[in-house]
Amino acid sequence: MKKKYLILLGFALLGFNGIQAQSEEPPYVPETDPAVVKKLDEWQDWKFGMIMHWGPYSQWGVVESWSICPEDEGWTQRKPAGVPYYDYLKKYEALGKSFNPVHFNPEKWAKAAKDAGMKYLVFTTKHHDGFCMFDTKQTDYKITAADGAFSKNPRANLAKEVFQAFRQEGIHAGAYFSKPDWHTEYYWWNYFPPKDRNPNYDLKKYPERWNQFKQYTYNQIEELMTGYGKLDILWLDGGWVRPLKQQTKESLSWSQTAPQDQDIDMGKIATMARSHQPGLIVVDRSVHGPYENYRTPEQQIPDKPLSYPWETCMTMGSSWSYVPDDKYKTVNVLIHNLVDIVAKGGNYLLNVAPGPDGELHNDAYTTMKHIGEWIHINGDAIYGTRAxxxxxxxxxxxxxxxxxxxxxxxxxxxxxxxxxxxxxxxxxxxxxxxxxxxxxxxxxxxxxxxxxxxxxxxxxxxxxxxxxxxxxxxxxxxxx
Missing domain, CATH: 2.60.40.1180 (Golgi alpha-mannosidase II)
Incomplete structure (x- = not known):
């Protein structure tokens, strides 16, 4: 039923507002800013990085954010099963208050990453659920909220502490930021129930609400660009938030209703971000155009070299988010992945997920240690290379x-x-x-x-x- 519906919708939209449901990947748009070009070249020398998915959801050991999105019950399975949606949403959002990572020690993470040979970090400042791991002024749904269990901790501004700890180890800092935000009323308006991952209201009918969302997004990104030290990468997730004219066959499949013009003015955001962080690499994931400085195949390695800068993002374990008894890939598999990716001209961004107390699995530390032992001997064959x-x-x-x-x-x-x-x-x-x-x-x-x-x-x-x-x-x- 669902697949048939999406196919019919796709055909219906072929002539809708000039959308082109493209069957082939649009061409890469090279960057023209000399400072960004230089930074991209440096980034291609780094080769190996860490991405960290972390948030209140780690307390339940469930997949990040998606369990509150009602579009695909098989993927967004709620735990425990059978809880009515709004009851579940209330319990999920209350996790922000009880989130209390008392063993938070970003220096330990940073040292482990450095010893593993990782050269850059991408840290989740906000995922799709809208919970902010930084001290934003735009919402109280954040780690530093006054009623949060961790708010009185002197290191409560988690993102700031993480970036600083990694930079002290010589590791370049990047901010993951979700463009969609399922908590703010400017994206999921509580007047209507959410239907899928997209806005639950008509953007043409309520343009002032969408403009408020654009400003909300702009303000949060500017906070990150101005209050969190030197950042090298702005890694934007949620590629369905894009102009209507940039819809593709893939992005059309992400909507169960007629796609809307989710233009958040990336040009304005990128210009602002680079005014504060010259040379900033902007990665508007899956939105092929001038603000996707490199592409990010997820959980897969291309069969052959690609003609543009790219990075495979992949989990060290089975999940992007913390799972209590997660099973990690072997060191052999991870090193083979790294070599295969680098030989094809890419970078390897490996995900490690902290638990609710702020600690990583012992297996994560052990795995990184063994990767580092190999890198210590063989790093010259990896860093600063090209295909x-x-x-x-x-x-x-x-x-x-x-x-x-x-x-x-x-x-x-x-x-x-x-x-x-x-x-x-x-x-x-x-x-x-x-x-x-x-x-x-x-x-x-x-x-x-x-x-x-x-x-x-x-x-x-x-x-x-x-x-x-x-x-x-x-x-x-x-x-x-």
Missing amino acids: VAPYKDGKVCFTRKQDGSVYAIYLLDEQEQLPAVITFKGLTPAKGARLTLLGANNKLVWKTTAAGVEVQIPAALRSKGFQHAVAIKIPIVEKL
Whole structure:
């Protein structure tokens, strides 16, 4: 029923107000601001970052925000089941008052992130439910509200404390901010029940209400840009908030009613934000245009390199938000993901979710520690690199440094010992090139054969217990 309805709606909208339900991804719009271009180039050198989803919902261990959105009962399952919607919403919103992360220690997070080799942070300042993890003046639905359990804590302004702690470790700070806001009456007006993730009133009929929402959004973003220190990234979520003319086939599928012109004037927001934070990278996720400085495939790695800046955002565990007994991906999987993404020219933004007391799972700390041990040896093959064809050949991925040197990174399976010979095609070392393995000084013997380049690994190196992946440095290759 639902799928059939959406298909019919899609056909009905083909000629509606000039919407183009595009079947192909619109072209990337390059940035023209020199300061932003420079920052984007630097960002592409960072390669590895952390994103943190955190809010009052962590007290219940439920998915962030979505359980109050009535559009898809299967995805937004309420806990406990069977609670009437408005009763549930009241209980959910009351979580903001009881949220009390008494073990909040952002310095511990920042140190773990630095030791893992993470170079930048994206922290959730506000998710779709509208609860603010910063001291906004636009609403009392915030961590610093007077009736909140944590409000008297000297570190109650969570976002400010987090950004400061990470910057002190040399990690670049970015602010996640949800464009939709399901708490403010300017987006979900309590005069009407919500139907789906979109505004629950007619924007054409009540334009003054939508203008109030635009100002509300602008004001909150300006607060973040002016009161929270140096920020490098404004990471905007909720891509259904976009001008009608920028609707796509994908975004049309996010509405169970006729799409509306949710234009919040991104040009005005970006100009303001960069007036306070010169060079700021703006990521208006999934809204392809001038304010999507890089694209963000979610929970997936592209099959091939992309022609524009991009970042895979992915969970370390099974969920973006805290789950009491979450299962984390193995270190091997995470390192292989990182190598695969970097070889294709992308960045890896890995999500870690704090619990209601402000602590991370022990498994999260252990996982980051082991990633850092690998990065400590192999980081030169990751940071400051760009993609180079053929990108990947079997179990070997390639990265290129600015000086023209190349790394061939062999992906080790779980418990696999380093093989006696590593073979790859697509790149050939220049005659006489001295190949070495990161973590060892031995000169490696190599030759070209019909099978490709064969690199011999001495028994002494094979017995050293290398794990996850090894990087072979090729200082010079034949002309690419």
